[in-house]
Amino acid sequence: MQRALVVSHSGQTPRTVYMRQRPDGQVEWQCDCPGFAYKDTCRHIKIVADATRAGLLTMEQIDDHLYD
Numbered sequence: 001m002q003r004a005l006v007v008s009h010s011g012q013t014p015r016t017v018y019m020r021q022r023p024d025g026q027v028e029w030q031c032d033c034p035g036f037a038y039k040d041t042c043r044h045i046k047i048v049a050d051a052t053r054a055g056l057l058t059m060e061q062i063d064d065h066l067y068d
């Protein structure tokens with residue numbers, strides 16, 4: 001399980017995104033924002049997924065403007 005904190009410049013609440021790789025190789029995402037609870041995905045997950053693809057594998061804190 002990996003965890004990333006997505007911080008915001010526009011004053012929105014920082015959100016924590018969790019990434020878990022299942023034994024079958026599938027990756028499961030979770031976020032603590034209301035959008036994720038409603039839609040099962042959100043912009044924070046997209047930001048972290050993009051950062052991961054860009055090679056940022058040890059993620060602790062990610063600026064939400066970097067990968068928007």
Ligand SMILES: [Zn+2]
Nearest residue numbers: 031033042044
């Ligand atoms: Zn979110």
